[in-house]
Amino acid sequence: MDGEELTEQETALYDRQIRVWGADAQRRLSKSHILVCGLKGTVAEFCKNIVLAGVGSVTLVDDRVVTDESLPANFLILPHENHYNGKTLAEVCCDSLKEFNPMVHVAVETGDISTFGVEFFEKFDAVIISCCSLGKKKLINQKCRKLSKRVAFYTVECRGSCGEMFVDLQDYKYSKKKLEETIECQIEYPSFEEAISVPWRALPRRVSKLYFAMRVIEQFEDVEGRNPGETSIADRLGVLKLRKELCETNSLDESQIPDALLERLLTDTREFPPVCAIIGGILGQEVIKAISGKGDPLKNFFFFDAMDGKGLIEDISGPSTRS
Amino acid sequence: MASQEQLSAIKRAKVLMVGAGGIGCELLKTLALSGFQDIHIIDMDTIEVSNLNRQFLFRQSHVGQSKAKVARDAVLRFRPNISITPYHANVKESRFNVDFFKEFDVVLNGLDNLDARRHVNRLCLAAGIPLVESGTTGFLGQVTVHLKGKTECYECQPKPAPKTYPVCTITSTPSKFVHCIVWAKDLLFAKLFGDKNQENDLNVHSSDTANSSEHSEDVFECRKDEDIERYGRRIYDHVFGHNIEVALSNEETWKNRNKPRPIYSKDVLPEEQTKENGNEEKGCAADDVSAMVSLSLKNPQDIWSLVENSRVFLEALRLFFLKREKDIGNLTFDKDDQLAVEFVTAAANIRASSFGIPLHSLFEAKGIAGNIVHAVATTNAIIAGLIVIEAIKVLQKDNNNYRMTYCLEHPSRKLLLMPVEPYEPNRSCYVCSETPLSLEVNTQRCKLRDFVEKIIKAKLGMNFPLIMQGASILYEVGEDLEEDMVVIYAANLEKALSELPSPVTSGSVLTVEDLQQEFSCSINIKHREEFDEEKEPDGMLLSGWVEAPVDKDNNKTIGNDESTSNALPSMETLDGDKDDEIQETSEVVEAFAGKKRKLSEVSEVTAPDPSGPSSINQNKPEKLDIDDEDDELIISDDWESFTKKKKL
Numbered sequence: 001m002d003g004e005e006l007t008e009q010e011t012a013l014y015d016r017q018i019r020v021w022g023a024d025a026q027r028r029l030s031k032s033h034i035l036v037c038g039l040k041g042t043v044a045e046f047c048k049n050i051v052l053a054g055v056g057s058v059t060l061v062d063d064r065v066v067t068d069e070s071l072p073a074n075f076l077i078l079p080h081e082n083h084y085n086g087k088t089l090a091e092v093c094c095d096s097l098k099e100f101n102p103m104v105h106v107a108v109e110t111g112d113i114s115t116f117g118v119e120f121f122e123k124f125d126a127v128i129i130s131c132c133s134l135g136k137k138k139l140i141n142q143k144c145r146k147l148s149k150r151v152a153f154y155t156v157e158c159r160g161s162c163g164e165m166f167v168d169l170q171d172y173k174y175s176k177k178k179l180e181e182t183i184e185c186q187i188e189y190p191s192f193e194e195a196i197s198v199p200w201r202a203l204p205r206r207v208s209k210l211y212f213a214m215r216v217i218e219q220f221e222d223v224e225g226r227n228p229g230e231t232s233i234a235d236r237l238g239v240l241k242l243r244k245e246l247c248e249t250n251s252l253d254e255s256q257i258p259d260a261l262l263e264r265l266l267t268d269t270r271e272f273p274p275v276c277a278i279i280g281g282i283l284g285q286e287v288i289k290a291i292s293g294k295g296d297p298l299k300n301f302f303f304f305d306a307m308d309g310k311g312l313i314e315d316i317s318g319p320s321t322r323s
Numbered sequence: 324m325a326s327q328e329q330l331s332a333i334k335r336a337k338v339l340m341v342g343a344g345g346i347g348c349e350l351l352k353t354l355a356l357s358g359f360q361d362i363h364i365i366d367m368d369t370i371e372v373s374n375l376n377r378q379f380l381f382r383q384s385h386v387g388q389s390k391a392k393v394a395r396d397a398v399l400r401f402r403p404n405i406s407i408t409p410y411h412a413n414v415k416e417s418r419f420n421v422d423f424f425k426e427f428d429v430v431l432n433g434l435d436n437l438d439a440r441r442h443v444n445r446l447c448l449a450a451g452i453p454l455v456e457s458g459t460t461g462f463l464g465q466v467t468v469h470l471k472g473k474t475e476c477y478e479c480q481p482k483p484a485p486k487t488y489p490v491c492t493i494t495s496t497p498s499k500f501v502h503c504i505v506w507a508k509d510l511l512f513a514k515l516f517g518d519k520n521q522e523n524d525l526n527v528h529s530s531d532t533a534n535s536s537e538h539s540e541d542v543f544e545c546r547k548d549e550d551i552e553r554y555g556r557r558i559y560d561h562v563f564g565h566n567i568e569v570a571l572s573n574e575e576t577w578k579n580r581n582k583p584r585p586i587y588s589k590d591v592l593p594e595e596q597t598k599e600n601g602n603e604e605k606g607c608a609a610d611d612v613s614a615m616v617s618l619s620l621k622n623p624q625d626i627w628s629l630v631e632n633s634r635v636f637l638e639a640l641r642l643f644f645l646k647r648e649k650d651i652g653n654l655t656f657d658k659d660d661q662l663a664v665e666f667v668t669a670a671a672n673i674r675a676s677s678f679g680i681p682l683h684s685l686f687e688a689k690g691i692a693g694n695i696v697h698a699v700a701t702t703n704a705i706i707a708g709l710i711v712i713e714a715i716k717v718l719q720k721d722n723n724n725y726r727m728t729y730c731l732e733h734p735s736r737k738l739l740l741m742p743v744e745p746y747e748p749n750r751s752c753y754v755c756s757e758t759p760l761s762l763e764v765n766t767q768r769c770k771l772r773d774f775v776e777k778i779i780k781a782k783l784g785m786n787f788p789l790i791m792q793g794a795s796i797l798y799e800v801g802e803d804l805e806e807d808m809v810v811i812y813a814a815n816l817e818k819a820l821s822e823l824p825s826p827v828t829s830g831s832v833l834t835v836e837d838l839q840q841e842f843s844c845s846i847n848i849k850h851r852e853e854f855d856e857e858k859e860p861d862g863m864l865l866s867g868w869v870e871a872p873v874d875k876d877n878n879k880t881i882g883n884d885e886s887t888s889n890a891l892p893s894m895e896t897l898d899g900d901k902d903d904e905i906q907e908t909s910e911v912v913e914a915f916a917g918k919k920r921k922l923s924e925v926s927e928v929t930a931p932d933p934s935g936p937s938s939i940n941q942n943k944p945e946k947l948d949i950d951d952e953d954d955e956l957i958i959s960d961d962w963e964s965f966t967k968k969k970k971l
Binding site for chain 2: 011012014016017019020023041045048054072076077078079099100268273274275276278282284285288295298312313314
């Protein structure tokens with residue numbers, strides 16, 4: 001890493017966090033470029049966190065026009081007609097984010113992210129996707145993996161009182177201090193496609209039910225051609241039917257994906273702000289870790305359910321990448 | 324989104340937030356987004372630059388303004404139609420009394436000091452209002468729920484006292500850098516720039532008290548017509564040279580310790596060089612004066628050599644006298660005073676050099692001297708989310724689902740967020756269970772004043788106490804007291820307990836109340852003749868009051884500020900602390916592992932720690948405090964007690 005020092009301004013502003021992760025990590029953050037697609041509440045939280053942390057740049061992709069619907073969980077949208085009339089989510093959020101930290105370059109990229117070429121992604125150190133279809137997630141993940149440079153890939157989805165986060169750092173090497181020594185660590189991550197392809201019966205016994213439930217809904221949206229997040233309680237029967245099929249294929253008992261859980265996910269389709277804050281916070285921490293090279297990144301799914309209050313990590317990977 | 328019943332409970336709710344800082348900003352935002360419409364927020368602080376890395380409602384242009392007010396304005400921008408009432412005030416003010424608290428459905432704390440937390444705890448108990456407590460440091464955080472009669476109150480679990488060090492360690496036998504910092508800050512800096520009338524242990528020696536204090540007084544005063552350069556070197560030579568030589572003359576001290584070496588300025592900085600110091604900044608304001616700038620030392624993360632530290636020491640001292648003369652005699656150390664931080668860093672480093680202790684950068688020294696706690700936005704955001712989830716349960720009286728949640732840095736059994744059932748109230752808690760306390764004291768020697776300061780205020784956390792024996796009021800504080808009573812109380816303070824108008828002797832029972840906190844407890848008095856000066860420097864022993872024993876071998880410094888404890892150092896602190904957090908965490912998890920904590924594990928009444936915090940400026944040789952002004956612990960409370968319990 002080059003020996004550029006932090007400016008006086010940066011040292012003063014980032015004092016409290018430099019005491020957490022050190023000046024080197026702060027420097028690395030300041031040179032990093034983050035791509036974010038899908039600006040709902042959780043991602044808004046995440047963007048706030050990384051802008052405050054002092055990344056080099058944040059590029060926002062979301063051409064959806066702001067409507068009253070977008071307002072609830074997203075505090076980056078100020079509900080004044082002048083502020084958002086006719087603008088896209090990316091544009092409005094961009095303006096607000098810039099205010100949090102003038103040292104971070106925040107920009108908008110228009111267009112459908114699935115049409116961007118592989119070279120586009122090379123500009124970034126981390127890519128975060130939300131509100132995307134299954135197909136899009138796989139596609140973007142693949143593009144990131146095609147590059148010789150490692151581009152970290154993350155997805156987040158929050159529904160009601162639940163949230164899910166996925167991490168793919170490909171082949172990740174880092175060092176850490178344990179007692180007086182520095183040890184070298186290496187973690188291999190599966191892609192999203194590889195992870196969700198792991199047969200359910202091959203997974204450890206106590207894997208979070210939320211993992212399966214999210215896969216069922218994800219599949220349903222894929223098969224039915226629905227926009228992400230549009231599946232609702234009206235689709236209950238269809239979803240339950242799909243659950244039955246998937247469980248049969250996977251030799252998984254249906255009780256592993258309880259009715260009550262699915263119904264909750266289908267009823268509370270909108271994001272719940274406290275969960276956005278929690279998932280956005282965890283995601284922020286993970287991206288900071290991956291970019292700074294400091295701290296053990298989680299592998300590879302994180303789940304939160306406000307019902308039981310657990311925030312847990314699941315390692316969903318095939319035998320070759322199982323830790 | 325929340326269900327219909329949840330939404331209506333939320334809409335109707337009146338919420339009090341105490342604290343608009345790191346947690347407060349995140350919390351206010353999340354409450355507003357979640358549909359809360361009537362929020363009151365109390366915070367006495369103003370905005371500083373170092374807040375801006377996480378208190379995202381504030382901008383550079385807001386520095387100096389009230390946190391509560393700016394936070395309110397910022398949130399109204401994205402939720403214009405809700406009601407947020409800010410109070411730029413100290414929560415301990417009398418207007419925030421029990422009646423005030425009773426107006427709310429729930430109280431949410433985002434505080435940074437133990438004192439205020441205890442105060443709010445008592446008011447919530449008195450008012451019967453649920454309290455959601457929280458705290459963060461670095462990547463660690465926690466949220467706890469407190470309902471009177473149903474769960475522990477905030478004080479049921481012992482909270483560790485601020486770290487203190489024995490006087491002799493600071494004045495004669497430092498072994499860690501923090502000892503040098505305390506010396507530089509509380510002794511040298513105080514002596515040179517602080518109140519001249521304050522007692523100062525700077526020249527305390529076990530032998531050699533024959534060299535009277537008159538001589539010492541002269542040493543630190545700048546003589547008439549004395550050149551500042553000369554003065555600086557004279558002070559340098561006295562504290563780093565002469566004083567060390569004197570200490571060395573006491574062979575006993577160094578029998579089993581490495582001897583320090585005296586350092587003289589002429590050896591480190593030959594005369595001519597000092598004249599090259601200092602590019603005087605033309606026309607710089609007194610406040611911006613800096614030795615680092617003057618000496619072109621750019622990077623606060625650099626560890627200066629002995630020569631550099633010595634230059635900084637002399638230059639800082641020179642600049643104080645030249646540019647900030649009017650401040651001299653009034654100064655207390657302030658971590659945001661650049662010149663003070665430079666001086667203390669340099670002085671501590673030179674002393675460290677003398678004693679063979681590793682030197683530290685200004686950045687590190689400032690953190691130690693200022694009790695700065697490291698903080699990031701993400702943890703605060705996570706904790707805020709968890710607070711709101713608990714708050715909603717409280718509003719719905721969802722009694723079976725309250726949780727304490729711990730946010731871990733390293734997962735334990737796959738969990739980064741670990742929920743735990745709250746515990747039942749501690750039946751021995753003197754705050755919520757009204758258990759009487761006992762005090763051993765020499766009733767013939769101890770003055771009422773000491774009892775009030777050291778026990779009632781310092782240990783029991785009462786701010787406006789009323790002390791009675793039977794029907795007789797021995798002391799009270801209040802605004803509308805009659806003149807003659809005020810005189811009597813003032814006189815009482817100076818009397819020994821046994822000589823009070825209503826004599827306090829062995830067997831006496833005192834009732835102590837704080838009317839504002841609506842908190843009262845009784846203390847059984849037992850007379851004891853002798854107390855160990857080292858172990859019981861206060862000359863009093865309070866029992867039934869549970870305080871977590873302070874680990875004297877603890878290597879770490881206490882974080883005072885917005886967060887927690889030293890019990891769990893966050894990942895790689897700059898001193899290269901060990902990663903013992905992992906080990907401690909797993910111990911904690913075993914304590915949890917799904918079982919409800921039983922009262923039996925909790926109610927061990929531990930002996931009160933004799934090394935209670937006390938000011939250094941007192942007659943007896945006593946322990947020195949690290950500053951505990953703003954700062955305080957958060958998580959440590961519970962962590963510390965859990966880990967200790969496991970070990971018991």
